[in-house]
Amino acid sequence: MAKVTFNENACKGCYLCVDVCPKKIIKKATDRLNVKGFNPVEVTEQDQCIGCAFCATMCPDVVITVEK
Amino acid sequence: MSIVFEKPHALSDVGFHYCPGCTHGIVHRLVAEVLDELKLEGETVGVASVGCSVFSYNYFECDMVQAAHGRAPAVATGVKRANPDKVVFTYQGDGDLLAIGTAETIHAATRGENITVVFINNCIYGMTGGQMAPTSLVGQVTQTTPYGRKIETQGWPINGCELVSQLEGTALAQRVAVNNVKNIREAKAAIKKAFTYQTEKKGFTFVEVLSTCPTNWGLSPQESMKWMEENMMPQYPLGVYKDKGAKGE
Numbered sequence: 001m002a003k004v005t006f007n008e009n010a011c012k013g014c015y016l017c018v019d020v021c022p023k024k025i026i027k028k029a030t031d032r033l034n035v036k037g038f039n040p041v042e043v044t045e046q047d048q049c050i051g052c053a054f055c056a057t058m059c060p061d062v063v064i065t066v067e068k
Numbered sequence: 069m070s071i072v073f074e075k076p077h078a079l080s081d082v083g084f085h086y087c088p089g090c091t092h093g094i095v096h097r098l099v100a101e102v103l104d105e106l107k108l109e110g111e112t113v114g115v116a117s118v119g120c121s122v123f124s125y126n127y128f129e130c131d132m133v134q135a136a137h138g139r140a141p142a143v144a145t146g147v148k149r150a151n152p153d154k155v156v157f158t159y160q161g162d163g164d165l166l167a168i169g170t171a172e173t174i175h176a177a178t179r180g181e182n183i184t185v186v187f188i189n190n191c192i193y194g195m196t197g198g199q200m201a202p203t204s205l206v207g208q209v210t211q212t213t214p215y216g217r218k219i220e221t222q223g224w225p226i227n228g229c230e231l232v233s234q235l236e237g238t239a240l241a242q243r244v245a246v247n248n249v250k251n252i253r254e255a256k257a258a259i260k261k262a263f264t265y266q267t268e269k270k271g272f273t274f275v276e277v278l279s280t281c282p283t284n285w286g287l288s289p290q291e292s293m294k295w296m297e298e299n300m301m302p303q304y305p306l307g308v309y310k311d312k313g314a315k316g317e
Contacts, residue, residue, distance in 0.1 A: 010083055012088035013088055060092070064073065
């Protein structure tokens with residue numbers, strides 16, 4: 001059981017994490033904007049996360065924390 | 069649950085000012101992770117350059133100095149000679165390191181100054197709005213080469229790693245990239261090796277990181293990564309160009 005959390009207001013919406021996720025569970029949150037005015041990312045199927053931290057490794061803004 | 073990945077301690081809470089998808093953030097994080105892992109945070113003095121990375125003094129928790137344009141290796145030389153026990157690194161872009169700062173870079177390397185240089189190569193001047201850099205590729209369209217870089221007028225790109233690897237004082241010259249997870253891990257290993265060599269007083273260590281500039285390339289972050297692989301990597305092959313610590317050398 002792994003958990004990925006986003007510091008949503010630090011996200012700049014580059015979506016590099018979306019492409020690198022092997023489970024393809026990271027998605028652009030189209031229903032909201034963060035304080036910077038970007039659509040942040042979200043994980044809706046948290047139970048699918050394997051805690052590989054690929055997303056966090058790729059993130060240029062250190063938005064992501066991964067627990068396992 | 070234990071933490072697999074979190075923000076490194078050596079990185080401050082200040083948010084990066086970089087554009088979305090800019091890989092400066094990844095390299096900042098790698099340097100901070102290495103400082104954490106080698107427990108060097110309190111022992112390190114960084115030298116910020118001029119360019120997009122000018123504000124890097126806000127982002128690292130270690131002591132930082134801001135050098136004049138291109139003079140980071142010269143300032144780092146002074147810091148290191150005054151404080152030989154401290155770990156000193158510079159963080160420079162291609163306009164800083166290979167245009168205005170070519171002399172400082174080459175002479176710091178040839179003197180074998182015991183400092184680490186992290187060199188961000190993204191083939192363009194980022195902060196000033198996308199002008200041609202010494203590392204811009206032949207045919208690359210920039211603000212100052214609207215018809216593409218021409219050999220007849222602008223000459224060929226400079227390969228920093230190859231250049232520095234020719235000098236006796238260089239202990240490590242390695243080129244890495246941050247376009248995918250594998251390469252990011254290799255980049256971190258290279259930066260870690262550079263800092264380790266410095267603590268072992270092996271000499272000048274130089275890590276060139278192929279980076280992207282989505283804003284000035286006029287591409288999305290995803291397209292930029294692809295552009296880097298297709299266009300930059302043939303001109304700037306990844307690899308170790310000099311390693312004094314390797315077996316047989």
